[in-house]
Amino acid sequence: MRAIVLGCVLVLAFVLVYPTLHTYLRQEADLRELRSQVAAARERNDDLEAELERWDDPAFVTAQARERLSYVLPGEKAYRVVDPETVEVPTTQVVDEDTPVARTQAQQPWYTSVWDSLVVAGTTDDATPRDATKRPTKDTTKDTTKDTTKGAEQDAATNDASSARP
Template identity: 60%
Template sequence: MPRMFTVRAMVLTLVVLLAFVLVYPTLTTYLQHRAELQALRSEHAAAVETNEDLRAELQRWDDPAYVTAQARERLSFVMPGETAFLVVDPDAVVEEEPVAEGAVTPEAGGSTSPWYATVWESVEMAGEMEVGQEDADPAGAPAGSTTGDDPSTTAPASGG
């Protein structure tokens, strides 16, 4: 009898294990699909709500009073005969400090010109600085080098 009990227990354990192996993958797939379906339903509900909001906004544009109000607010339009006033908050206005002539300062928001224009400006500035240094020290210039603004004139070579 005890032997029969162990065999039955082993068979029952084997059946439960086989059922678990067969059911587990199917159950996990079912739960994953159920979670996906719930996420898609909530996404659909959000899209429907956004669509309704956009339709209501579109219907508001059919009202001439709304269009007039938007033109006044967004574009600062005024009706004929009205006087427009623009009030500027003094705390919001930023005063720029004067910059010394020839000084290069980086812009806070980045450059609005294309990169190649910035590169060319820096090349021109470097050339001007180099020319300015040569003009300031003509005694240090080697013989036969160009002097002054006219490149066709050369300094006389010494020695003969």
Template identity: 65%
Template sequence: MQLRVPRLFTVRVMVFSLVLLLAFVLVYPTLHSYLQQQQELAELRAQVDAAQRRNDDLVSDLGRWDDSAYVQAQARERLSFVLPGEKAFRVLDPEAVPDVPAVDAGPSSTVLDEGATQPWYTSVWDSVQLAGTAPTTEPAG
């Protein structure tokens, strides 16, 4: 009795492998394109959902403007409108305002009322002359 050794690579296995390889080569680009398009489609759907939410927010904001109380509040906040009889106060920068009263820094300059009707360069020249005649203090030392 003779033992028959099975062949690992028969003609059938080689043909089957060749068919599988050919199928893979043909299907892979199509499958890759399909998966890429599915990903793009998911991203576009997410963008559409975000745009729809933004649109809903804008429509609700537009609906708020039909309320006269909202319009009045926006006019007060954005345009600093006040109702007749009210006094408006504006704090420019609360952190920049010192808590202590301002101290007199020295003699004040005297500006004549006629300087307001003079040309600007005359006012500048007068202030330069006035600054030149101001008393100077010598540093302690």
């Protein structure tokens, strides 16, 4: 009988203590995870502040302008070393059969390609040239929309003038 009572007391104690102990252990794990996240955020914040302080140094700003934007100081010559395996061979100028637009080489300056496109756009393939002496025939029908518009404008001006009088 004592063993049964002792077993019941242990089961009752386990049922009462287990949820509380489980919640405590889960909260401790969450707290450890949050502390590690805070430490990582502080470390990142310190790194960002150090980088921000580096931007106050004029030498660092100059180095970044040279590296990122390829700037050079006056009097210096800039050289760009290109890996020959990654450089594409420039294609020759080819005119597409369907359209009169020419493909340009990659080494041409932009204004050369613009000029070439204007030259190509100025050429026509029309078989019949325009006759400069030929003039369009004059339409003898009277445009009534202009007359009605003028009349409406005059009526509105008259109404505005009459309503402005005291």
